[in-house]
Amino acid sequence: MCGIIGVTGAADALDILLDGLERLEYRGYDSAGVALVSAEAIDRVRIADGTHSVATLRTATEPLAGRSSTGVGHTRWATHGHPTEHNAHPHLDCSGRVALVHNGIIENHLELAMRLSADGHTLASDTDTEVLAHLIEEGLARGEDLTTAVRSTLAVVRGAFALGVMTTDDPELIVASRRISPLIVGVTDTAGYLASDIPAVLDRTRNLIALEDDQVAELRPGSVVVTDAAGAPATTTPLNVEWDVEAAQKGGFPDFMSKEMADQPAAVLDTLRGRRGPDGVIAIDQLDLSHDDLARLTKVVVVACGSSFHAGLVAKYAFERWARIPVEVDIASEFRYRDPVLDATALVVGVSQSGETVDTLQAMRHAREDGARVVVVSNVVDSSMAREADGVLYTRAGPEIGVAATKTVLAQITALELLALHLAQVRGTMTHEQVAVEFDELLRLEGVLAETLARSDDVAAVASGLSHATDFFFLGRHAGYPTALEGALKLKEISYLHAEGYPGGELKHGPLAVIEPGCVVVAVATGGPLKEKMLSNVAEVKSRGATVVLVVEDGDEDGAGVADYTIRVPAARDMQSPIKDIVPLQQLAYHLAVGRGLDVDRPRNLAKTVTVE
Ligand code: AGP
DSSP states (O other): OOEEEEEESOTTHHHHHHHHHHHHGGGOOSEEEEEEEOSSOEEEEEEOOGGGHHHHHHHHTGGGTTSOSEEEEEEEOOSSSOSSGGGSSOEEOTTSOEEEEEEEEETTHHHHHHHHHHTTOOOOSSOSSHHHHHHHHHHHHTTOOHHHHHHHHHTTOOEEEEEEEEETTSTTOEEEEEESSOOEEEEOSSOEEEESSGGGTTTTOSOEEEOOTTOEEEEETTEEEEEOTTSOBOOOOBOOOOOOHHHHHTTTSSSHHHHHHHTHHHHHHHHHTTOBOTTSOBOOTTOOOOHHHHHHOOEEEEEEOHHHHHHHHHHHHHIIIIIOOOEEEEEHHHHTTSOOOOOTTEEEEEEESSSOOHHHHHHHHHHHHTTOEEEEEESSTTOHHHHHSSEEEEOOOOOOOSSSOOHHHHHHHHHHHHHHHHHHHHHTOSOHHHHHHHHHHHHHHHHHHHHHHTTHHHHHHHHHHTTTOOEEEEEEOTTHHHHHHHHHHHHHHHHOOEEEEEEGGGGGGTGGGGOOTTOEEEEEOOSSTTHHHHHHHHHHHHTTTOEEEEEEETTOOTTTTTOSEEEEEOOOOTTTHHHHHHHHHHHHHHHHHHHTTOOSSSOTTOOSSOOOO
16 A cells, blocks of 8 residues: 655655655555645655655655755555556645645545536546545635645545645645544654654654544644544544564564454455445446446456465356356466467456466466457556456555465455456346345455454464474365365465365365374365365364364354364355455464464565566
């Protein structure tokens, strides 16, 4: 996600902004920019130079040194609009009197942009953010001061935001506010600061406050005044920050993997944001396939690697049940060397966090050459796959730094289920009410995931009991089968232990022969149509001496008696269940790896993105 910083009352404001942006680079970004304000003008410089953007920005802004003591800066991780200079922040209003930086997603930006354009505003970017600058411009034109104009703007926007706004009318003031996206403000005797992340300002002040939803902060040199949405004084709690910069970059977690697991509720919710219209219709803005194209489809083929392949396997169940369309899921490196049967009625869906994995990229190219329609589910805007595909469905998990995919996998399953619901609506295979039930269940996952994550200590206790085990089988059935595959991959990847994922019913066709005392079987038995059959499979391994770890939903006692260890998860509908059932398996892998003293963020022999065959 984007990073923001602001400062007022500092002679070296520009340096502070650039240093802060450097401290935000670790999150990954595609472009960066700063703006400095004075009574006369706003000076703005934006650079879209990938991960070199802040360094390039430092050179490009040399002529602005000492120009102003108030400014804002931004590192952008594109969600709406390409990662180009004209989409980089800060954004300005029509008059050039207002500049702002934003982190988050404005869900109703399209309707606001249409209204603003009709009223004569010129929108200069493709972002969801820019509407905010023009709405604030309108408030100032009505005679409101900046704080009031920000407040009246926030009253009409839906979605998530953390923002910093300044105007030439009051050049020592920065107005900051947030809803859902985090924002901190801080002061010294002479300056005021804002930032999306603590590391950006940690070397300037530790006198910090985390704003609550809809609070508005007015920052001036040496002071900060925080009010609530109605303008009444707000109670604030100072942050007690004992972290150094490195710990702060990980949000206080010991490693990126645990931070990214903790990000999962937000990753799922952000991927859903703004994608169901008020009429209940699922809308995927950059899919670029007409209803006729979608209605004509005869099959869906998912191509992907690793964890993304597992997300595709989960989606197969959703597409087939909801949209009643045949689905093939193929390992990308195999797909391209077969001779797949494709034509214009096939929809090929590439699934890739990075959008750069060479096997998936080549598989998608192959499919296009064969005349298929090609879309990609990617976490990186304008990745190679996104540029080449007919349509894109972006996940909004934010940058993922740990090599083991966690939050991006959950976001991929969410996005694919969204696509399946969209297809079901277009093909008329589900009623409006049925779609609403499934979408609402996806929305409910935010809370379900938070509850699941909160039980990490229970999983740690299981991991500690298994600390001497070296052989693991992960079993699941139906949508629990890809869940099992993902659990096994996570364990292999970060703990270097032998693990295999299997469909529970397949055991007796061979693998049962290797089950013996000492072998650990992790069985996903969380509801779904085949839970009872799954429990029979568990009984088969138990009677051969395996140590059984059973993953079951709250209140389910059906498996009592067969398990050596039980991991409980909150209940969910079966199609959405993998999104939360994967979490305890990530936690199990994590705790086993940490117990073995391994670096969970950088496992041996592996790269985050595989760009060689
Ligand atoms: C997952 O933990 C792995 N790091 C790996 O399997 C990954 O999912 C795979 O390489 C695909 O990457 P992509 O999603 O960027 O295409």
